[in-house]
Amino acid sequence: MKIAVPNKGRLHEPTLELLDRAGLAVESGADRQLYANTVDPDVTVLFARAADIPEYVADGAADMGITGYDQHRESRVENVDDLLDLGFGSCRLVLAAPEDGDITDPGDLAGATVATEFPNVTADYFAAKGIDVEVVEVTGATELTPHVEMADAIVDITSTGTTLRVNRLAVVDDVLDSSVRLFARNDVADDPKVGQVETALGSVLAANDKRYVMLNVPESELDAVEDVLPGMGGPTVMDVEGEDAVAVHAVVDERDVFATVSELKAVGASDILVTEIERLVE
């Protein structure tokens, strides 16, 4: 099983970190190598440009891939299916035009020129609206093109909005929401290894917003503690040897931890520990 992952840029580190946490650590070697082993002898990693990954997977150079959904759409590959939203690299592709200009609606661009690093997504967007534009492909610094009369508007990535603001561009319309996805080629979708990789990465995401809570409580108060801790499938309860108390363990949503700990104390729990969870397979 080969997984194509970004070889550099903003998606590289978080992808390797996620694989690491999922128990598929990439074994370090020379920085610029093409292939790397993981701790699983059946899983290797192919380093590629974020934009090339969907095609590498579609063509069979790799079986699974991790990259932005925007790149998946831009590649127009059809034999690749998303398995998981990995929750990082969130951004929007937007149509933007000079803030002091007269383009305030996509329809204002009929017959005009739009510059972008995403010519296919852009062409599909205008075609769906029935608006005829000329799409000019650029490979970077897209935000400059309206100011040097190369284009009337752009389709580009925005996240904080800083780049658009600095270049005095305003959003005219949303084109696509993107985040990083795990995907696989259709013809390997039933391979057990694909399922294992999906489960491993999914278990890290599932654990991200959960905490493990441990506490001791007198046996007489156990019912009250169980009311506070509905948890997944109920808490685990263990006898504490030689004492009239039990130890209780439970998985709690991160956002509920503050309230839960207060309630647990109120019903007589002591020695309360809250820890992070590395992985959670339900």
Ligand SMILES: Nc1ncnc2c1ncn2[C@@H]1O[C@H](COP(=O)(O)OP(=O)(O)OP(=O)(O)O)[C@@H](O)[C@H]1O
């Ligand atoms: N500002 C951003 N915020 C969040 N995600 C982004 C942002 N810019 C890009 N991305 C995501 O990262 C993917 C890769 O971006 P890109 O190919 O520009 O690489 P990079 O990490 O910016 O490195 P470089 O541009 O130096 O090659 C994009 O397709 C998109 O999914």
Ligand SMILES: O=P(O)(O)OC[C@H]1O[C@H](OP(=O)(O)OP(=O)(O)O)[C@H](O)[C@@H]1O
């Ligand atoms: O809304 P913002 O937070 O400003 O982010 C948007 C910018 O981020 C990306 O550029 P990147 O930093 O990857 O530089 P690049 O043009 O070299 O890819 C993207 O191409 C935008 O220019």
Ligand SMILES: [Mg+2]
């Ligand atoms: Mg970039």
